[in-house]
Amino acid sequence: MVRRSLAVLLLLGIFAVGGLSSTRPSSAETLVQQNVDTRVVLAFRVGHAGLERWLHAPWQVDPVATGPSKGANLTVSFIDRLLNQDGEGKVAAEPATRLVALVVPVKHGQTGETALFDIREYNAGPQGVPGPYKTGVRQRSGERPPYKGRILRLGQRARCGR
Numbered sequence: 124m125v126r127r128s129l130a131v132l133l134l135l136g137i138f139a140v141g142g143l144s145s146t147r148p149s150s151a152e153t154l155v156q157q158n159v160d161t162r163v164v165l166a167f168r169v170g171h172a173g174l175e176r177w178l179h180a181p182w183q184v185d186p187v188a189t190g191p192s193k194g195a196n197l198t199v200s201f202i203d204r205l206l207n208q209d210g211e212g213k214v215a216a217e218p219a220t221r222l223v224a225l226v227v228p229v230k231h232g233q234t235g236e237t238a239l240f241d242i243r244e245y246n247a248g249p250q251g252v253p254g255p256y257k258t259g260v261r262q263r264s265g266e267r268p269p270y271k272g273r274i275l276r277l278g279q280r281a282r283c284g285r
Contacts, residue, residue, distance in 0.1 A: 166195035181232035
């Protein structure tokens with residue numbers, strides 16, 4: 124419990140220091156949006172060929188070199204966006220939403236520059252599409268295949284076999 128409290132205090136301290144710093148972009152950048160969210164990030168190692176189809180030449184898949192995700196070449200982030208603001212600090216048309224982002228660590232084949240490439244975002248809200256990276260599509264989590272089983276009522280037993 125003490126560890127959890129310390130972790131929360133550390134995060135609050137980081138947010139406080141970050142909030143004191145200026146969010147104004149440098150002259151070569153344009154702030155598109157800013158948000159507050161919680162995330163669960165899973166790292167996977169998948170076949171390079173499938174990922175390479177999502178990338179533009181001369182970018183190449185560049186697996187994570189160190190740390191707990193060493194060797195991973197795809198991250199899946201489950202994002203619960205609590206507050207979404209546009210570049211001017213106004214609440215966006217869709218202030219809160221949920222999305223799943225697929226991100227690939229990449230390296231430029233000629234310059235060696237490394238980056239993270241957002242290959243797809245599945246957004247629960249209709250106004251979050253296509254998103255700041257222009258890779259968003261509408262998430263269709265409510266659509267399910269037709270149920271082919273029999274619905275049991277409370278207290279009823281299922282029969283196996285015939």
